[in-house]
Amino acid sequence: MxxxxxxxxxxxxxxxxxxxxxxxxxxxxxxxxxxxxxxxxxxxxxxxxxxxxxxxxxxxxxxxxxxxxxxRQCPTCRRGAVVDTDWGWKCEACGACDVAVGCGAPITGHDFLPVRGHPDDDECTYRSDGTNATYCGETRDRHER
Structure with missing residues (x-):
């Protein structure tokens, strides 16, 4: 603004x-x-x-x-506002995105949190069925997108 x-x-x-x-x-x-x-x-x-x-x-x-x-207007739909992210930008209206070189857009539902005792090592906390049996646990740099 x-x-x-x-x-x-x-x-x-x-x-x-x-x-x-x-x-x-x-x-x-x-x-x-x-x-x-x-x-x-x-x-x-x-x-x-x-x-x-x-x-x-x-x-x-x-x-x-x-x-x-x-x-800030989306170049794809010309309607929505683009929001800057740590991996590029995403349109609030149509969902179009642009991913920066060397980065990847996050997979919906996959969030990264610091590992206890290792605050610099984020890992994915996604569980496909909500249980620890399907815990993703991948680090941000090794995560398949």
Missing amino acids: AGGRQLPAGSGDRAQGDALGRKNDRFRIHKTGAPVFPWAMDYPAGFSDGPTGVACGSFETAVAEFIDAAN
Whole structure:
């Protein structure tokens, strides 16, 4: 965020739609009429599961928020926001991802926790049937993805 205040989910024009009930499908800067944050930059519908936009104190801040949000837009679906991870990025809307060279995207349900006594040695805690009999236990660098 470049300097505005996030609007909570369910607020703003994106959540309301227009008079015909259509949802916004674009980023939009508009005046709010509020004395403290007179400008807002709305996210398109489906861009984020969180806030619906950003309240801004000036038009310049709203433009900076627009540029920041446009830079986070998914190149695959052009709807969702991409989230940086330690292995690359992933789109919140469509699930598309880009994996950095030398890294691998995690397998759903597989989480890594430090081994007791060896905090630098993470191991996978996945159990396919929920019991210790199917404990994965692979280290992060040897884990098959």
